[in-house]
Structures are given as structure tokens and as C-alpha cells.
Amino acid sequence: HLRKSNGYAPIVSDFDSFYTRRLYTRIRDCWNRPITGVPSRTVTLLERTSKDYNHTFTLTGNKKEVLNFSSYNYLGFAQKEGPCATAVAETTQKCGLGLSATRAETGDSELHHELEQLVARFVGKEDAMVISMGYATNSTTIPALVGKGSLIISDELNHSSLIFGARLSGAAIRVFKHNNMSDFRSVLRECISQGQPRTHRPWKKILVVVEGLYSMEGSIVNLPEMIELKREFRFYLYVDEAHSIGALGENGGGVCDFFGVDPAEVDILMGTFTKSFGGAGGYIAGDKAVIDHLRLTNHAYVYAEPISPPVIQQIITSMKIICGEDGTDDGRRRIKQLAENSLYFASRLREMGFIVYGDEGSPVIPLLLFNPAKLPAFSRECLKRGIAVVVVGYPATPIITSRARFCLSAAHTRADLDYTLRELDEVGDLLMLKVSRNKGM
Numbered sequence: 001h002l003r004k005s006n007g008y009a010p011i012v013s014d015f016d017s018f019y020t021r022r023l024y025t026r027i028r029d030c031w032n033r034p035i036t037g038v039p040s041r042t043v044t045l046l047e048r049t050s051k052d053y054n055h056t057f058t059l060t061g062n063k064k065e066v067l068n069f070s071s072y073n074y075l076g077f078a079q080k081e082g083p084c085a086t087a088v089a090e091t092t093q094k095c096g097l098g099l100s101a102t103r104a105e106t107g108d109s110e111l112h113h114e115l116e117q118l119v120a121r122f123v124g125k126e127d128a129m130v131i132s133m134g135y136a137t138n139s140t141t142i143p144a145l146v147g148k149g150s151l152i153i154s155d156e157l158n159h160s161s162l163i164f165g166a167r168l169s170g171a172a173i174r175v176f177k178h179n180n181m182s183d184f185r186s187v188l189r190e191c192i193s194q195g196q197p198r199t200h201r202p203w204k205k206i207l208v209v210v211e212g213l214y215s216m217e218g219s220i221v222n223l224p225e226m227i228e229l230k231r232e233f234r235f236y237l238y239v240d241e242a243h244s245i246g247a248l249g250e251n252g253g254g255v256c257d258f259f260g261v262d263p264a265e266v267d268i269l270m271g272t273f274t275k276s277f278g279g280a281g282g283y284i285a286g287d288k289a290v291i292d293h294l295r296l297t298n299h300a301y302v303y304a305e306p307i308s309p310p311v312i313q314q315i316i317t318s319m320k321i322i323c324g325e326d327g328t329d330d331g332r333r334r335i336k337q338l339a340e341n342s343l344y345f346a347s348r349l350r351e352m353g354f355i356v357y358g359d360e361g362s363p364v365i366p367l368l369l370f371n372p373a374k375l376p377a378f379s380r381e382c383l384k385r386g387i388a389v390v391v392v393g394y395p396a397t398p399i400i401t402s403r404a405r406f407c408l409s410a411a412h413t414r415a416d417l418d419y420t421l422r423e424l425d426e427v428g429d430l431l432m433l434k435v436s437r438n439k440g441m
């Protein structure tokens with residue numbers, strides 16, 4: 001079906017699919033397979049049979065439980081037992097699964113308001129609103145804030161949902177090198193008329209869009225410098241905390257907490273519930289006037305089904321544990337455990353001679369494989385040894401910096417990490433991945 005048929009290009013063909021489809025087939029062969037049960041400390045994968053190809057699976061096939069480094073379960077709230085699971089089961093009984101209406105109709109439940117107030121408190125903003133999908137939260141909020149005549153300045157590695165929202169907005173877009181403050185400054189100087197650096201002219205508004213923690217790099221936004229530049233150039237700042245909320249900072253409060261920056265310095269704090277909270281959906285937090293405006297103009301908020309009640313319950317329960325509002329120190333323990341696990345795993349990998357990206361403290365730990373041909377081999381070797389890890393290549397990363405990405409969790413034990421490090425030591429030798437002298441395990 002990829003062949004030219006009627007003299008014009010088939011609907012599914014483009015340059016990228018020509019370039020990458022063979023690679024994708026091989027990566028799918030070793031990783032993208034359905035799971036069953038809860039993707040927590042371990043994950044149960046469906047084994048592929050020789051009859052299976054592409055996305056077709058024999059669903060009754062064998063299952064294999066492996067250690068899970070592939071989910072964004074940073075604080076270990078993806079679980080089938082415990083306080084979240086109990087509260088979710090009760091809410092399902094009481095409220096059912098869906099509201100069958102938008103917020104403006106009969107979909108505006110008390111749980112939504114409770115969550116919005118909790119989010120605002122947790123991130124240190126006046127108000128917050130929640131939307132049923134993290135992706136849509138970005139792609140529909142940005143067009144509700146800026147449009148034609150405005151300028152968006154975006155980090156080159158921003159997530160697809162941010163890029164999508166920026167393009168949809170109709171604003172002019174300029175991109176700066178990833179987390180590079182001197183390049184960012186040059187873009188600002190170029191875009192803001194010389195002699196008038198303290199105004200937004202010639203733009204109606206300037207919105208700078210960045211992420212808190214970059215999920216392919218493990219890099220943390222240089223927030224303190226960004227705030228200094230904000231004071232000088234007076235732009236609005238939008239930070240996507242999908243990966244940093246819950247996972248960074250002493251209180252799990254994200255990048256502001258991590259750097260000790262007052263959340264008032266950031267205009268829009270966005271985040272998702274899919275990672276640290278084991279739920280689904282996204283939030284926008286900001287001044288009350290901004291949230292009031294977005295409640296009327298954000299299309300995903302106005303025209304789509306809100307988050308389902310049991311999912312809200314999962315988020316409320318986990319967020320209260322993180323904040324300590326449940327009266328225990330469970331949240332603190334999880335935050336500390338995640339930080340310890342992340343530091344330990346990254347430093348051991350480096351000692352073993354691997355090239356590892358990421359800033360100190362990042363729970364996302366990318367291990368460089370470089371050669372895209374090593375992606376399937378690495379994935380297969382890990383799976384054979386009972387370790388699930390996502391391998392990433394072009395177009396999600398530049399083709400020559402193909403990598404495996406380990407997502408650490410508070411649910412991992414030291415024994416899990418030591419077992420994985422021992423196995424990786426061998427895989428690293430087998431695939432010649434270590435660049436410095438191997439100190440071994």
C-alpha cells in the first residue's frame with residue numbers, strides 16, 4: 001500500500017516513513033508490545049510469536065514479567081494496592097466512570113473543583129484548571145494565550161504537544177538551542193527591537209515556552225537564568241512540568257521547588273498527571289485572571305469530556321500523599337527514594353564507562369547507544385535478561401545519538417538497581433557501548 005498507484009502519492013507515504021520504516025519494524029519487534037496488568041515496579045509483557053507482525057499480536061500468547069524502567073512511574077503511584085487503589089475503587093462505585101458531558105454542561109463535578117484547588121496549592125499558584133489529556137492541555141492552551149502578531153520563543157527540544165500548540169496559535173515562532181541561555185539571549189535580542197528592550201514591541205506578546213525536565217535528555221531547564229532574562233526582556237514564561245512535577249524538588253514541587261524559585265516568577269505552570277501521579281490528564285496553573293480567561297477560551301476544556309472521576313481520585317490521593325496532607329511521611333519517603341535511586345543509577349553507569357546524559361538528580365537517565373542499529377540489539381538483550389527499557393532513535397532524537405532511556409522510580413529497590421547494573425555491564429561489553437575503561441561491577 002506504500003507503492004504509487006493512481007499517479008499521485010498514497011495517503012500513507014512520506015519521506016520519513018521511507019527512511020525509518022524498517023527501523024521501526026525492528027524496534028517494534030523487540031519493544032512496542034502490549035502489556036497486561038499495572039505497569040509498576042515490574043511490567044508484564046506479551047511475548048511475540050512467529051506469526052505476529054507489526055501491530056498484530058496473539059493476545060492469548062505467553063506473558064513475561066520483567067523489571068520496568070520504561071514507564072514514567074516516578075513516585076511509584078502506578079499500583080494495584082495501597083491508598084490510591086482503595087480510594088479509586090470507592091469513587092468508581094460512587095461516581096461511575098464518566099460524566100457524559102462537558103464541564104459547561106453537567107460534567108462539572110465537585111471532584112474537579114477539589115483537584116483544581118489542590119493543584120493550585122501544590123504548585124503555589126492562585127488558581128488552576130484541569131483537562132482530560134496532557135497533550136491537549138498544551139496544544140489548546142497556547143493558542144488560547146497568543147495568536148497572530150505575537151511571538152513564541154521555544155526550546156528546540158520541546159515536546160510535540162508544545163510545538164503543535166505553537167503552530168496552531170498562528171504566532172511567529174523562533175527556536176533556541178536546547179537549554180542554551182546564550183543562544184536564547186541572542187534570539188531575544190534579535191526579536192526585540194534594539195533600543196526598546198523593555199517592551200514587547202514589535203510583538204503583541206512574547207511567550208517563552210520550555211519544559212522543566214526534558215524526557216529524552218534528562219536535562220533540567222536553567223530556570224534561574226531564564227528568570228533573570230525575563231526581568232531584562234519582559235516576556236511571559238510557560239513551563240511544561242510533565243516530567244518534573246512530583247519528581248523534582250525537595251517537596252516534589254517541580255522546577256521552582258528544585259531551584260528555590262518563587263512560582264510567581266513563572267506565568268504559566270503546566271503539568272500532566274500521567275507520570276508522578278499514576279493518573280491521566282493535565283493542568284494549567286496561573287493567576288486567577290489567566291485561568292478565568294482559559295476556562296472560556298481553551299477548546300479542550302470547553303468542548304471535551306473532563307477527566308473521569310476515578311482518575312481524579314487517583315490524582316487527589318497521590319497528590320495529598322506527596323504534600324503530606326494524608327498525615328504520613330510516605331510522600332517524603334517516595335521523593336527521597338526517587339532522588340537516591342536516580343543519583344545511584346546514573347553514577348554507577350558512568351563509573352562503568354557508559355556515556356550517560358542528564359543533569360544530576362534527573363530520574364530520566366538516557367544511556368547513549370549512538371548507532372541506531374544497536375537499538376534493537378540492546379532492547380532484545382535487556383528483555384532476555386528481564387529488563388524493560390525504551391530505546392529511542394530518529395525522529396525522536398538525532399539519528400547519531402540513539403539511546404536507551406531508563407526511567408527510575410521510587411518503587412525500584414536497591415536490589416533491582418544492582419541486578420540491572422550487573423546485566424548492563426555485560427550488555428555494554430557485548431555491544432561495545434562503553435567508551436572509557438570499564439571499571440566493571
Ligand code: PMP
Pocket residue numbers: 133134135136138159161211215240242243272273274280281282
Ligand atoms: N508534555 C510533555 C513534556 C510530555 O512529555 C508529554 C507526554 N509524555 C505531554 C506533555 C503529554 O502528556 P500526556 O501523555 O499526559 O497526554
